[in-house]
Amino acid sequence: MLTADYVAQRELKLEERSADLVVTGGGLSGVCAAITAARAGLKVILVQDRPVLGGNSSSEVRLWVLGATSHMGNNNRWAREGGLVDEILVENMYRNPEGNPLIFDTILLDKVVAEKNIQLLLNTAVYQVDKSSADIISSLTAFCSQNSTQYLLQAPLFCDCSGDGIVGFLSGAAFRMGAEAKEEFDEKFAPTEAYGELLGHSLYFYSKDTGKPVKYIAPDFALDDITKIPRFKSFNAQEFGCKLWWIEYGGRLDTVHDTEQIKWELWKVVYGTWNYIKNSGNFPEAENLALEWVGTIPGKRESRRFEGDYMLNQQDVVNQNTHFDAVAYGGWSIDLHPADGVFSEKPGCNQWHSKGIYQIPYRCLYSKNIKNLFLAGRIISASHVAFASTRVMATSAYVAQAVGVAAKICKDRSIYPADIIKDNSLAVLQKELLKSGQYIPGIALHDDADLVQSAKIHASSELVINAMDADTQYLPLEIATAQLIPLAEGECPRIVFNAEADEETQLKVELRTSLKIGNFTPDNTIASTVFYLKKGNNTLMLNFGYEQSNAAYVFIMFGKNPRVKLQFTGQRITGMLSVFNLVNKNVSNYGRQTQTEDIGVEEFEFWCPQRRPWGLNLALNFKPGLDVFRVDNIRNGIDRPTVQPNAWAASYDDASPKLTLEWEEAQSIGTIHLIFDTDYDHPMETVLIHHPESVMPFCVRNYTISDESGQLIYEKKGNYQTRNIIILANPVKTKKLIIHMEHPSALVPAALFAVRCYA
Template sequence: MLKSEQALSRSFLRKDIQADLVVIGGGLSGTCCAITAARAGLKVVLVQDRPVLGGNSSSEVRLWVLGATSHMGNNNRWAREGGVVDELLVENMYRNKEGNAVIFDTVLLDKVVSEPNITLLLNTTVMEVHKKDADTIASVRAYCSQNATDYSIAAPLFCDASGDGVVGFLSGAAFRMGAESKEEFGELFAPSAEYGELLGHSIYFYTKDIGTPVSFVPPSYALDDITKIPKYKKFSAKEQGCQLWWIEYGGRLDTVHDTEMIKWELWKVVYGVWNYIKNSGKFPEARNLTLEWVGTIPGKRESRRFEGDYILHQQDIVSQRAHSDAVAFGGWSIDLHPADGVFSEKPGCNQWHSKGIYPIPYRCYYSRNINNLFLAGRIISVSHVAFGSTRVMGTSAYGGQAIGMAAALCIEKNVQPREIIKQNYIPELQQRLASIGHYIPGVQFSNTKDLVRTASIRASSELTLTELPEAGMLKKLDPAVAQLLPLDKGRVPDLNLHAVTEVDTILEAELYISHQPGNFTPDVLLETVPVPLKPGKNCVPLTFKTILAEKTYVFIVFRKNPDIYLNFSQLRITGILSVFNHINEAVSNYGKQMPPPDIGVDAFEFWCPQRRPEGHNVALKINPGLACFQAENIRNGIDRPVKQPNAWVADLKDTAPSIELTWKEAVMICEIVIKFDTDFDHPMETVLMGHPESVMPFCIRRFTLRDEQGNIVFRKDDNYQTINRITLNNAVHTRKLTLEVSHPSTNIPASVFEIQCYTS
């Protein structure tokens, strides 16, 4: 037995850890940061104060991951984030297309624990920051409640991805809370005091039909007067999970220190809502429903925002302002909520979209006054208005992986984060990011070490698109539809299609482009061709006189006319897409954005795809055919459709598609990188929303690599990922490398975005 004086000297187990980078916060931004840095060679400690990874996307909160694709409800085509976050989303789709949040937990944990360079500390909270000097962090102290261990974690670099900016706050990093005035940045959408300065927290619940009536007795703390919630008459027994995003509260409080109080208020609301649904008698469809799950921690939206060397603001988003130090992009709407949340008379959100994706500069991702502190997630250097867009998890994760690569560059060059700018390492950082599939608007991948740059390229075939053939699918021209086509500069090809009607009417055909290259908002009308139709089947020739000044996507728009039926095609091709002028209320898309004139936001039409199995292309004949799918595209440095498809696409008639790389002299190949099409237009929501397929229909499942003697270098029969990075156990010495692929299906030709080869 210990004596009392010995007991007084007890302390928790102490462990000291040294790393290259410490990432605090295991949400999606911290997770992507840690994985990226670890793969780049850094020793990383990932500190997470919860039992699972994922933050708001985890099974503890259950919000779906979204970013620039915005539920396919805006004009950002092929805008899903690339790199590590793409890998995670594609992996989740393969394992978990039904949207089970618990399975997504396992996907994230699996990826992190598979990285030997990551030390993962779950249930571990940072409590102290120790500094080397006034402007430099030396270490953090953290405590794990599950193993009663006190950690001291030292490193030359730190990344705060904690959501509330725990390390930034304790280290003295400059930060803001609340909204800026209109005058500070000239932001016309800056909210009034009535609207409030902070977004609140949310808690969700899930229900389950057990096939027999079930009663519900509310807890004593349940909200007893449902009329306190202005929209109580709009409740539905069908909504659950993050469809209940509007159950929000806390924007008038301190969203850091009042979180426990906010949580209790949200519990009151949730159980009060469920009591109303179960016991009011107004929802007979809820008779067999039981309350299966209620969140135990709130999903946070806004608290501290830290200051970097640049503060992104409204005009950056709306004008898609270019930044030479861009390392990421966003594309969610400027999505601000009333501070009173569920108790507000105002709409639950106020979303205003830009016409395309916008770059985010590197200067937003590090502290302006703490030398070795990176900022990731929702705490980055943005105004309150810009935060309304950058805060979503897809965008946050994208910034996190940019930081992970920047940290690797800092360690290699022995510099602090700001020095990446000062010493002009931004181009190198951008190229390193591009090499892992991290697309940055305006940046093309170019690596002189890539052997493909010096190879001769020949394909067994190259698609020339002369027809999107009819498939016996007649669809009413309601809503309006547009066919996106990638055209070369010069004359617009002649088009021909069939339209069916029972009355004399007019088919209004229009030719549009986007005013900004790389955008997919049809806001420049080039030509209108009205075509009179007679009852029956009409052959419709479309001849446009427009001469295009450069390569670009065009919109062949067919205006809404319920009296007309158009033919659609089963053929789906990388970089070819139909879009519709329909409504998507989930993202405040009502067919056209019509903002008030004084908030600094553009008015424009929404043209969005339909989700598969819908979303077929308009059946057309094209003369001359589109020859934009050449093999040379695999080394043009862009691995997604932007102004053109940027992919090699084989002809469907080619029974054995292949592409050959040939060198004048033998080369030594140790690593091969191949990038396939996993449909960057699909948002891949992670939870709740089910998906029709676990593997994207454009993705090549089977491929083989052979040397010049025909020997198999590598083979894969079950691919579903975007990027295949193949490290050969034995280097190949050859003058020719052949990639043999199979068409994904009879209606989808094989395609490849990029091939890279390296000696070491």
């Protein structure tokens, strides 16, 4: 007999919470959207269905964070994403140069819990969307498995960063899944049905050396015939983690609802692979290796893509189309994978690069039919082909930062996301993004509130590069090498260099530029010369007689000749870089991009830097010297090298570098922004790559700020971050600010991209 206790239906504990913005999904995109909005003053709820933050970058999946820099394997110079993404990556570099994924978890948690405006709900999955009308979301309902609590989350604005787009899907937002036909967007690279319509999931493993023999007995479900994997001979005992990104499956299944099935198939492959490495006898070096970790949830690449007021397409990526509403950029290749993944006979990926970074418009970042729904992460409005580039984490998170700022504007003006364009708020959005460190290609910051714009600026010195000849060594020209040189408008200087020849030989030198201003693809040959070298040392001069009509970088290119050694220098200067005609198979870079059929991409050479401690600059003398590091650069509104270094740098022989800002009338200053150089060319991968330093060599570590009477206002020791935002407890009233800096080292002069002051 049933008692009333059994008949009655119990209810879960219910908590109602409200905010200005609810962000669903705690991957890197959700983290960046939430923190950016919170720092702008919004009350934010961040809902994450996993126990840690970071999504594919977390310790649960362990994929490295990458974006436009593409492992330094493309021609996108100084392209690492700025703002909060940069802050996180630089912080991780400082704390975690070894690439420990558990440490990266803690960095993301630290960043979120430091924001008092964020309510963080971990292990909490959204499963219901309620609407006040057909196109307005009113609340979300979510469930936390750990405390058996339901949450009713209410807000005027919502952002879906969930990867699969759970909020967009349940709300009725228009979406797509699978590849579009070539004809819809005239995309020549749109895949055929044979190649597949979706990218699959991946799952990784880690191994470790125990110092003694370890046996391995595979589970019964492990793949027992490794030859079912066409690339099985690529497995080895050295590679693990996301270096085995091509252990992929699921592109022919429903990558939302079949995820558990896909996971099991990947487990079979992973455990079968380890069985092959340990027990096939082909890898005696694996005797002491143990299986340390296997992922329990797969890293997803593709599922739903939602429709905004514009859909990014292949032409936008390849042609680097400009958009009036640009708020971010991408630069990863168009990176499509065969739908059969690890079981495909085809290469694991098919990457095609553009010649430079491309703009991402704001119209891709909100739903076209749900008025109060922002989109961020990999679900933004893009075709399948364009998505193949925008989907990577640093790009996805960069987009999410734009959403965080846009949400603040919507709250302040009581408008919906699409109204930012309609009511002329776009300029405000772009300005606030630029102030936050969000570089937008082709747009400079113009900020009337910045007191530096009206100041007289004096520097103790300005670097003029007459010679880069300190700490030199001769290295052979085993690979074609070039020096990127920033030139102002006018005549190219004469360049003197030393070459040491093992025998009589020839050396070809070219002067090249980029056809598109702001690119770093040397596709325009201006001049070429051949030097006939005698055995031994040769002192040579280049005099191309080239007149440049605008500020831009040029390439001084030295052809490959192993019989010749060039002189390189240990001097490193902001905005100065050597590049090489390198091969990087990880990103389908074989020295030159060549298409075998017309798929709508361009053919060009790759010229990429070497990672430190290599990648030394060429030792060159300039007549006249390079004079591009003038102090007025600190207020030009661009905080990274583009067509110029965009930085002030002090002379090497300036023992006490300083900047002085002076006004005719005393100014009340409450906030000071200083933007330093943390090497935007370094991709700062978060796992597996062991980086040679924890602080970038260009970054000013120690500085002080004083007022007109010499009274110390602020002092910083041990800086390693790009953006230093100094909020004074008591605003200072002064006619002068004096910023004293120390050179980072004897080989690296002090440099600064920007100073901004606000009342």
